[in-house]
Every structure is written in structure tokens, then in C-alpha cells.
Amino acid sequence: MSSNLRVRWRKLVSDIMMTMTGLCALISVSVLFFILGYLVYNGGTSINWAFFTQLPRPAGEPGGGMANAIVGSGKLLFAASLFGVPIGFLGGVYLAEFSGSLVASIVRYAADLLNGVPSIVIGIFAYSMVVLPFKGFSALAGAFALGVMMIPITLRSTEEFLKNVPNNLREGAMALGASKSQTIRTVIIPAAYRGILTAILLALARVAGETAPLLFTALGNPYWNNSWTQPTASLPAMIYYYALSAYDDYHRQAWAGGLVLLALILIINIVARTILARGIAVPRS
Amino acid sequence: MVTTSPTYGSAGPAVAPRSFLSKLRNGDEIARLVTFVFAMTVVLLTVLLVYQLWINSALPRHKFGLHFFTTSVWDPVMDEFGALPFIYGTLVTSAVALFLAVPLGIGAAIFLAELAPQRISDTLQFFIDLLAAVPSVIYGVLGVFIVVPLMRTVIYPLINKPLGFLPIFKGPSYGVGFLTAGIVLAIMVIPYIISVSREVLLSVPRDQREAALALGATRWESTWKVVVPFAKTGIMGSIFLALARALGETMAVTMVVGNTPKIAASLFAPGYSIAAVIANEFTEATGPLYTQSLIALGLVLFLLTFVLNGLARILILVTTQKGSGVTR
Numbered sequence: 001m002s003s004n005l006r007v008r009w010r011k012l013v014s015d016i017m018m019t020m021t022g023l024c025a026l027i028s029v030s031v032l033f034f035i036l037g038y039l040v041y042n043g044g045t046s047i048n049w050a051f052f053t054q055l056p057r058p059a060g061e062p063g064g065g066m067a068n069a070i071v072g073s074g075k076l077l078f079a080a081s082l083f084g085v086p087i088g089f090l091g092g093v094y095l096a097e098f099s100g101s102l103v104a105s106i107v108r109y110a111a112d113l114l115n116g117v118p119s120i121v122i123g124i125f126a127y128s129m130v131v132l133p134f135k136g137f138s139a140l141a142g143a144f145a146l147g148v149m150m151i152p153i154t155l156r157s158t159e160e161f162l163k164n165v166p167n168n169l170r171e172g173a174m175a176l177g178a179s180k181s182q183t184i185r186t187v188i189i190p191a192a193y194r195g196i197l198t199a200i201l202l203a204l205a206r207v208a209g210e211t212a213p214l215l216f217t218a219l220g221n222p223y224w225n226n227s228w229t230q231p232t233a234s235l236p237a238m239i240y241y242y243a244l245s246a247y248d249d250y251h252r253q254a255w256a257g258g259l260v261l262l263a264l265i266l267i268i269n270i271v272a273r274t275i276l277a278r279g280i281a282v283p284r285s
Numbered sequence: 286m287v288t289t290s291p292t293y294g295s296a297g298p299a300v301a302p303r304s305f306l307s308k309l310r311n312g313d314e315i316a317r318l319v320t321f322v323f324a325m326t327v328v329l330l331t332v333l334l335v336y337q338l339w340i341n342s343a344l345p346r347h348k349f350g351l352h353f354f355t356t357s358v359w360d361p362v363m364d365e366f367g368a369l370p371f372i373y374g375t376l377v378t379s380a381v382a383l384f385l386a387v388p389l390g391i392g393a394a395i396f397l398a399e400l401a402p403q404r405i406s407d408t409l410q411f412f413i414d415l416l417a418a419v420p421s422v423i424y425g426v427l428g429v430f431i432v433v434p435l436m437r438t439v440i441y442p443l444i445n446k447p448l449g450f451l452p453i454f455k456g457p458s459y460g461v462g463f464l465t466a467g468i469v470l471a472i473m474v475i476p477y478i479i480s481v482s483r484e485v486l487l488s489v490p491r492d493q494r495e496a497a498l499a500l501g502a503t504r505w506e507s508t509w510k511v512v513v514p515f516a517k518t519g520i521m522g523s524i525f526l527a528l529a530r531a532l533g534e535t536m537a538v539t540m541v542v543g544n545t546p547k548i549a550a551s552l553f554a555p556g557y558s559i560a561a562v563i564a565n566e567f568t569e570a571t572g573p574l575y576t577q578s579l580i581a582l583g584l585v586l587f588l589l590t591f592v593l594n595g596l597a598r599i600l601i602l603v604t605t606q607k608g609s610g611v612t613r
Contacts (some may be wrong), residue, residue, distance in 0.1 A: 007552050013506035018400055024392030025401070030408050032416045035427060042430075087323050094320030107324045110331040116594035117334065117587060118533025120560045124583045127567070128337040151327055181316035204420075209420020210537035214561070218565045236422045241535060243426045251430075256425050270420050273411065 036262070046252040052259075056222055056238075059247050068224050068284055069233040073141070075236055076218060077208055079143030084150030085200055091151075092158025097184055108156070109183075115152035121214035122148055122209035131217060139225070139232035142218025146207040153206065157199030161192040194276050201272035205265045211277030235261050301302060335587075339496040342581035345573050353581065359546040359562075360572070366578035374463065374556035375586075376537060378605060380428065381467025381552065382474055387524055388500060389471075392596040394412035394520075398486035399494075399508050410483065424538035428469040433460040434454030440464075441553060458553040461543035466558070469537045474527035481526055484517030486512060488605045519604030525597035529590045533562035559586045 050065045057064030091111075095104050117125075126145035131137055154210035165188050173183040189196075211234075219231040220241065235257055345366060393413075397406045422595025428598035439455040448454045452473055487514050513520070543555020544565060558583045570576040 010503050010506065014503035016508070017505040018396075021392045021396035021400060022390050025409055025479075028389060028393045028416070028479060029412045030474075031472055032412050032419070035419060035423065038427065038431070039423070042579060047420070061303065087326050090320045090323035091327050094317070094324040096318060098317045101322075103324070107327055110328045112594070112598065114327070114331050114334070116590055117528060118535065118560060118590055120533065120535040120563050120585050121583045122332075124341075124563070124567075124580055125334045125337055128341050128580075129333070146328060151330070155324075155327060156578050177314050181312040184316065205418060209418075209422065211420070211422040212564055217562070217563055219568070236420060236536075238424060240422050240540070243422075243429055246339040254426060262419060262423055265418055266415055266419060269415055273414070 008173060011050055016179025029199070036132040039255065039259040041264055043255035046256035047201050051253070051256050055190065055224065056253070059250065060247065062249050064237065064253070066233075066238055066253065066260075068221065069235045069238040069257070070260070073208065073220070073235040075139055075228075075232065076214070078144055078206060079140065079228070080146035080150060080207060081200075081204060083147035084203070085142060085154055087147075088102050088151045088203075089158050089196070089200075092155045092163065093184065093189075095155070095159040095212065096162035097180070097188070108159075111152040111155045114148065115156075118212075119149065119210050120212040121144075122275060123215060123217055126217045130132075132231065135230065136249075137216055137217060137219035137231040138227075140228050142214045142232060142234065145213035146210060146219050149207050149210065149213070150200075150203040154196075158192075159201070161195035162188060164195070165191045198272045198276045201268055201276070205268040205272070206267070207216045209236055209265055211240050213239075217227040262268075289439055301486055319401060325463075329395075338580060338584040338587060342577050342584050344577040345581045348574065353578075354585075357548055361566075361575050364548045364572070364574055366557075366574070368578075368582055369583060370548050371557050371559045371562050372585065373374030373548050373558070374542065375532055375558040375589075377463050377464040377552070378542060378558055379528055381523065382465060382470035382531045384492045384581065385468065385471035385525060386475045387515045390481050390523075390527070391482055391520060393475070394479045394482035394486055394523075395513070396485045397502075399512065400430045406483075410480070413476045417480065419535060421473065421536040424473050425537040426562045427538055428465065428541040432465055432468055434462050436462075436465050436468075445553070453552050456549075456551040456553055459543065459555055461541050462551075462553050462555045463542065463549075464552040466542040466556075466579065467543055467552070470531045470534060473534060473537060474530050478523050479528055480600055481523035482516075482520050485516045485523065485604050488519070489515045502535055515607075516604055518607075522597040522604065525593050525600065529593040529597065532593070533590050535564050535588060539564045540597060 050245050051062055052065060052070065053067050054063070054065035058065060090109065095107055097240055098212045099107070109130075122145050124146065127143050130141035130144050132143070169187055169191060170183055172181075173187040178186065214234050218234055218237070220237050221233045223233050238258040239254050239261065242250040242257065247249070344519045349366065351370050352367065355367040355369060355373065356365070358367045358368075359370060397409055401409065401463070437458060437460040444454050477490055493511055493515055495509050497511040498504075502510070538558050539561040542558055542561055544557055545553070545555040545562060546557045546562070549556065558604070563579050563583055563586075567576070567579055
């Protein structure tokens with residue numbers, strides 16, 4: 001009888017603990033919906049046409065928008081991709097197709113190291129590489145910082161997806177007389193392009209929300225700025241400054257900016273992970 | 286100019302011995318060279334990063350030496366810089382974050398790996414991945430507008446009344462402080478703990494579970510006494526990874542930690558962290574010693590995360606390989 005009780009007790013403990021783990025999972029996931037809901041609730045009412053088309057107004061004046069920050073973020077991301085994606089992609093091609101093991105492990109190690117560097121330290125790096133020599137905060141400096149952050153993700157996933165292409169595709173192309181570079185260009189990369197594109201999009205989504213490396217590279221700018229060598233506003237930095245300001249109007253704008261930024265990032269993530277990557281295992285950044 | 290080798294007849298370029306020139310003609314050597322240059326750029330950038338951090342922090346290194354780490358005075362006017370309050374704040378906020386995030390994260394990972402059916406597990410993991418993609422400035426905004434007021438009105442009275450005699454819960458709360466930053470950080474690192482731990486748990490061979498269940502263990506006993514110990518090193522790795530993230534996290538901490546360079550025992554007190562002081566003071570730093578002291582802090586942060594990330598990678602690799610070694 002007592003052993004029966006003991007079994008029942010153990011089963012009870014098991015059920016309770018397993019329920020607890022379920023609760024942990026539920027709490028963790030619900031944070032996402034809480035964040036989304038709260039941003040929609042607070043930011044939804046502040047999003048209007050002016051938010052996307054107008055410049056920020058001085059504190060105290062109602063209205064205005066973040067048009068310059070949205071365009072600025074776009075410019076930063078564009079230039080960052082122009083810098084980061086080729087290095088990551090072609091470096092990944094080298095790792096997967098050409099390299100010996102020693103060089104490959106050095107490059108891989110460097111990429112992993114770079115991936116783990118805190119974004120604020122990347123900011124210092126961009127500051128000493130671009131801001132100091134060119135004597136001024138600029139969009140280019142911000143783009144350099146974001147580009148450096150895109151490289152390791154792009155590189156490692158390009159390598160991974162290229163290596164996952166079945167070897168008989170390679171052999172088939174070679175047997176038809178294609179050279180190695182022709183094989184890579186016309187067979188292997190097309191076979192892996194969906195995975196690589198997914199990874200690049202995810203890298204872009206990751207740096208789109210980065211604020212820390214922009215604080216002392218791109219800085220910020222309350223006006224329109226068409227130059228690459230001038231300080232440039234960006235959405236995340238704008239949200240940061242506005243959230244810490246003392247004005248209700250700025251707080252509302254910060255909520256709206258947060259909602260726009262989060263929506264953008266989640267959409268890129270969902271598109272990349274579900275539509276593009278159907279049937280492909282997506283590496284985590 | 287020799288383009289094909291005569292010794293092998295005319296069997297076509299694919300069979301011909303690949304002399305350097307014929308490879309060059311096919312573009313192979315060019316492709317190899319071009320991609321090599323880009324791969325090397327990655328190495329170059331990494332080396333440059335370390336080099337820049339090192340040379341640009343020479344002034345405080347020479348002036349203060351190791352004293353830099355033991356001094357708690359941060360006085361830009363008198364040109365005196367000590368890193369201690371920032372290192373302390375970084376470590377305390379990260380410790381609080383791990384204390385809160387580890388049980389929750391591992392619990393959730395156990396559910397996802399052991400209990401939930403594949404489809405539910407994958408769906409939840411998808412949401413977890415999205416959660417990891419939420420930018421830190423948004424956590425910061427939510428921290429400022431939700432956690433800070435909540436700290437003042439709910440959490441502080443709740444903890445301070447019964448436990449206020451303990452030094453770590455003593456004193457007033459201003460809403461911002463170590464505990465607030467720790468809570469926000471915890472929320473931010475949970476997705477990393479879950480993702481990696483889940484993967485590690487899933488790599489534990491099936492027969493381990495089956496053997497435990499066959500011996501009469503309950504589901505929990507098989508999980509807690511067999512599967513989790515098997516995956517222990519990998520789970521440690523996920524914790525290290527989360528710690529590295531927490532140490533380097535800038536925006537969310539800057540917005541809620543209080544930005545006061547003081548060492549206080551109470552978790553309710555405002556403090557500062559390495560990343561936060563760099564974010565706040567870098568553009569305002571006047572004079573080379575001030576700027577270089579901030580860069581020296583950046584170097585410290587870099588070294589901390591470098592060591593932790595390295596350890597984490599080794600631990601995770603050891604566990605997943607142990608798992609695959611048994612099944613194969």
C-alpha cells in the first residue's frame with residue numbers, strides 16, 4: 001500500500017513539475033505578445049500620415065514626425081548592406097568552396113569573435129576607424145558599424161548553406177566540363193540562394209534595430225540630410241532620445257517609432273523564416 | 286602563351302591537367318583569389334578592432350595601470366578615472382538577470398524539448414526566435430514606461446517590507462536601479478537560454494530517456510535525473526552565452542539603471558554599467574584621457590565577452606557532439 005502511495009506521489013511530482021515547465025514556456029512566449037500589444041496600444045494612436053512625412057518639431061510644439069529618421073535608417077541599412085553583404089557572402093564562398101582547413105578555421109574564428117563583440121564596442125571601432133580620420137560624425141560611420149555587424153552572420157550562413165548543397169550537383173556540373181568557378185556560379189549558388197537570402201534578411205533585421213553603435217557614429221540630426229558625410233538621424237536612436245525626454249508629445253512619438261520599428265523587424269523576420277526558408281533550417285543569429 | 290597541355294591530347298579542359306594558366310583561363314584562380322581577399326577582410330577587421338581598442342586606450346593604461354580597475358572615483362573634471370563602479374554595476378545587473386532568467390529559460394526549454402509535441406514546440410520556438418529579434422531599444426522603452434513605475438509602486442513595497450533588513454534590499458527605491466536593469470536584462474536573455482538549451486536537450490539520445498522510463502522513472506525523473514545531467518555542459522554553455530549578452534547589452538540598461546557611478550549594496554540603488562557609461566559619455570568626453578578611459582572600458586567589456594563566448598562555444602560543442610557520438 002505504501003509503495004502504491006509512493007508511486008502516486010512521484011507521479012504527482014512529475015505532473016506538477018511538467019506543468020511548471022509548460023508555465024515557463026507560456027510566460028516566455030507571452031512576453032512577445034505583451035510587447036506587441038503594448039506598443040500597438042500606445043503607439044497605434046500616434047501613427048498618422050505626419051509621422052511618416054514630417055520632420056520632428058521642437059519640444060513643446062505638437063505634431064511632427066520622424067520622416068528624416070526613417071529615411072536615415074534606410075540609408076544606413078542600404079550602405080551597411082553594400083559594405084557587409086559582399087564581404088560576408090564572398091568570404092563564405094571562399095570558406096565553403098576553396099579554402100584549406102587552416103585558413104578556414106582562422107576566418108571562422110574571426111567571424112565568431114566578431115559576432116560576439118558587444119554592439120557598443122563595434123561603435124567604438126567605427127568611431128576610431130571612420131569618425132576620427134574623417135573628423136566628423138557621419139552616415140558612413142554608422143553604416144560601417146552596422147556593416148561590420150552584418151558580416152559574421154552573412155559569412156557563416158553562406159558557408160553553411162553552400163556546404164549543404166549535395167555533392168552530386170557539384171560532380172554533375174564538373175562532369176559536364178564546367179570549371180569550378182562556373183560550377184559555383186551556375187549550380188551551387190543558385191541551389192543555395194534561398195537560404196543565403198534568408199540569412200542576409202535576418203542580418204539586416206538584426207542591425208535595423210541597433211542603437212548603441214549609432215550613438216557616436218551617425219549621431220543624430222533633426223533635419224533632412226542628403227549627405228553621406230553629415231550626421232544622420234536613425235529610427236532607433238530617435239526612439240531612444242525621445243523616450244528619455246521629458247515631453248509627453250515626444251513620448252508618444254517614441255511609442256509610434258517603436259511600433260514602426262518593431263513591425264518592420266518582425267515582418268522581415270516572418271517573411272524570411274516562413275516564406276523564403278520553407279523547408280530550410282534557419283541558423284540563429 | 287601555352288593554353289593547353291599537349292601531353293594529354295585534346296580531351297577537353299575538364300580532363301586536362303590543371304596548370305595554373307588553364308585554371309586562370311577558367312576563372313578558377315581569379316575566383317579563389319577574389320573570395321580569399323574578402324575572407325581575409327574579415328580577419329583584418331577583427332585584428333583592426335582589437336588593435337584600435339588597444340592603442341586608443343594607451344593613456345589610461347600608462348597613467349593608472351591596474352589601479353584603473355580598483356579605483357571607484359570617476360571624475361572627469363579632475364581627470365581621475367576608475368572603472369570599479371562600472372564593472373560592479375555590469376556584474377550585478379547581469380547576475381540579477383541570470384538569477385531570474387535561468388530557471389525560467391531552462392524550464393521553458395525542458396517543456397519545448399521534452400513535453401510539447403513537435404508542432405507546438407516548433408511554433409513556440411518560432412515565437413521565441415521573434416522575441417530574440419526585438420531590438421534592445423524597445424526593451425528600454427518598455428522598461429522606462431512599465432518596469433520603472435512598477436518597481437516603485439509594486440515590486441519595491443512587496444520586497445522591501447518583509448526583506449528590508451537584508452542589505453541587498455535596504456534603502457529607498459527611485460524606480461531605476463540595479464534590480465530594474467536586471468529584470469529588463471532577464472527578459473532580454475531568456476530567448477537565448479531557451480533556444481540553445483532546447484537544441485542541446487534535443488541532442489540528447491533517445492535511448493537515454495527510454496532507458497530511464499523503462500526502469501520505472503516518471504517523466505520528470507527521466508528528464509531531471511537523466512536528460513538534464515546529460516546535457517549539463519551544453520546548458521551551462523547557453524547560460525554563458527546569455528551572460529555575455531547581458532554584459533554587453535547597452536540601450537536597455539542605459540535607460541533603466543539610473544546612471545550613477547556608485548557602488549551600493551542595495552539592489553534598489555541606482556548604478557551604472559560599462560556599456561551604459563560609454564553610450565552616455567562618449568560624445569561628451571573632453572580631452573584624450575577621458576575618451577581613452579571610456580575606450581579602455583570598452584576593451585574590458587570586449588575581453589569579458591570574448592572569454593565568455595569562447596567558453597560557451599566549447600561547452601555547447603562538447604555536449605552536442607557527445608549526443609551525436611552516442612547515437613551514431
